[in-house]
Amino acid sequence: QLQLVESGGGLVQPGGSLRLSCAASGFTVNYYAIGWFRQAPGKEREGVSCISSRGVGPDYVDSVKGRFTISRDTAKNTVYLQMNSLKPEDTAVYYCARIRGAWSLCDMRARSVDYWGQGTQVTVSS
DSSP states (O other): OOOEEEEEEEEETOOOEEEEEEEEESSSSGGSSSEEEEOTTOOOOOOEEEEEESSSSOOOOOTTTTTTTEEEEETTTTTEEOOOOOOOHHHHHHEEESSTTTTTOOOGGGGGEEEOOOOOOEOOOO
């Protein structure tokens, strides 16, 4: 059964760090582009970062460039999102997702996703 399970969210003060994990089962992350998305209350879901299977990129939305880093551990079949210098505006539910199509390039539009994780809450507040 194909599944994506996120973990690592929580409450952190501004300027702090968190590392989110996305453990995949039922497919190999090395063969697909995997994206991180987030959705804040009252806002649309937006693509945050993506790592492709072709060694191109990774991609980041402008608001997180220089602060967030996406990576992949093929042995653990897991994708990570390291988030540093967190800001209150980073507060959201974070989702990992599989981009449709094996060996596809990154596409950070929600309509490109064929499987979503359940999400993990990240709250940045003092």
